[in-house]
Amino acid sequence: MQHTEAEIAELVALRRDIHANPETAFDETRTSELVAAKLRAWDIETHTGIGSTGVVGVIHGRLGPGRSIALRADMDALPMQEEGMPLHRSLRNGVFHGCGHDGHTAMLLGAARHFSKHREFHGTLVLVFQPAEETGGGANAMLADGLETRFPFDEIYAMHNAPHFSPGTFGVRDGAMLASCDELRIEVTGVGGHGSSPEKTIDPIAAAAQLICALQTVVSRSVDPSAMAVLSIGSIHAGTTSNVIPAHASLTGTLRTFDESIRSLAKSRIETICAGVAKATGCAISIEFYGSSPATINHREQAEAAARAAQTVFGAANVLREFAPLNGSEDFSEFLLRRPGAYVLLGQGGVYCHHPEFDFNDDVLPLGVRFFVALAEQRLAA
Template sequence: MQMDGELSGLGEQMRTWRRDIHQHPELGFHEHRTAGLVARLLTEWQIDIETGIAGTGVVGTIRGTRGEGPSIGLRADMDALPMSEKGTPAHRSTHDNVFHGCGHDGHTAILLGVAWHLSRHRDFRGTVHLIFQPAEETLRGGSAMIDDGLFERFHCDEIYALHNNNALPAGKVGVRSGAILSACDLFRITIKGIGSHAAMPHKSIDPLIVGTTLVQSIQSIASRNIDPLDTAVVSVCKFLSGTAINVIPDTAVLEGTVRTLSVKAQDITLARLRTICEGAATMYGCEVSFEHLQTSPPTVNTAAETEHVRRAAERVLGADNVIVDVAPLMASEDFAFMLQQRPGSYFFLGHDGLTCHHPEFDFDDDTAPTGATVFLEIVRQRLG
């Protein structure tokens, strides 16, 4: 596919696209400028496109000149985070409290680089669908595209995605069969007690006491209900209650997350959360309601497709630069919904710099050619 020399030169162009996107970040389902940039470039390269999928999603389709064959999906996320950028690069965000602090600007630039190359080298059989997805940070964009007919409109036999990961050195790729990222469940617990004067606690049912008991009891789930060889993390991240220093309030609200690497651990943890809330209500004689706000599954790679990524990465990077059975992360990703629908693999792209969601994070542009080269080699091996 004549990719080495061309991609070396394409690196600077990917850097330019990436920094332009970084300067103009957009939140999930509002990626209008980014989607417009993607659509304009794909059109210039004579790639068939459809826009407006799940609102702001874009899919470009390239059909090989060698005739019928498999269909491969390559996916990149486009949205930014609702946080302020504290770094001072020349391409700093121009929008208050919106910032590409996770690397999605880099993922989009990488897939644009792949698109540019494939538009000029269509000597393969089958089809490549370039999926530019909105709203990954909300964990809803992937499922929204699926609900909008993604795989009915753009048939994919297998699907691939990547994410930068500074736990790996730049120039290396990490692959893993099975769960590579955790499931994510968001919850809210509302306690309705009885308020009172701080000097008369015996006339109250103190929701703060109930809430602190719940926080401690919840921590027993991972240590006493989950198989030690499995993984679960339950974090209560918000505890809201009270309005005055001398008043016992009548309500308290706890909010948090559950992260699990298996569906079994996910089911056990959610069931135990409900049971603990029911027990607290009985013990304290108050109302304790549990709300399961949002869920996404673990990101589970299929074995055959992970092997395709390994072989592709080893061919273009060398075996020493491919980490097999890379350690999973307890972060979550809505590419998981796509992997529930189609076989595929999600892999890590090593990079130098800070970790994702740090206020001074900036994508390592020098890694973009590595990511694009691996994607292109997957296409070559599967369709070439």
């Protein structure tokens, strides 16, 4: 398929409108309404409010029964300030499409527009516009709302921009694509007091310091060096002034792995270390894991199907099959636990995702649409 200049311009304008009006997890009201309005304008069966702010479009092929293929795009923005200065800069203070979900949504809408006009295929195409990927809750919210039973699909695919790949390239691996992610929150409770009389306190800051150092042994001394695991403490909050020992300290961080057994081992070691430091210091220490997503593991047949479709768009030389999996995480993994599918990468260049000057590369929008179309056509013809 080829796009006209008018079609490309419409997609770019749509993407930039979403970028200028970003919405964070489960707050994607305007974005959902825009998506639903486009689908309805193209005479596509449209369902809203799936998993709170999710939208699902369904297109039945005119050639009769066949496979049901789901294509998914995420819609939410990040709670961070945009520092770049594009003309379509975010109009909301502290909210920013710093991960390219505006582009993902626009590309899936581009595919929807194509199939609204070309329904000569077997089976069903399910278009999944998901909220709250950044918090890891959107996929499970849609699943809990009956996504699989209300809109049955045999396979599911998703695409994410890849700044570390050059524009015009495409990547898909068999097996692990992204790491699991468990966010963790550690609360340390002691006894506060005057800074001149530490013996009358139970110092949570000293306990937190010991805890941070001890947690470094989870990866360095508990995990096989040939395996991947990353444990990072990202914040520590305690106290309000220099001469008071506070009663409380709070730490947050993330644990990432590619293997469920290592994930379980690391979480167990974190809990053991927290209990040990609590006993050694006299503080009460609690640990909570939240915002969790398992590793994103592609299914071989679907990854190979995605690669074949990509070759028709990017050329065989520009389809990457062997590259290191990424340490980032994605709740698309929840779908892959339930149905065969694949998560793929669209090269775009530029600064990396979550950088304050990130912007989706509009030049690759047509490539993403063409991939979605080629993939759906091939799978619905099989």
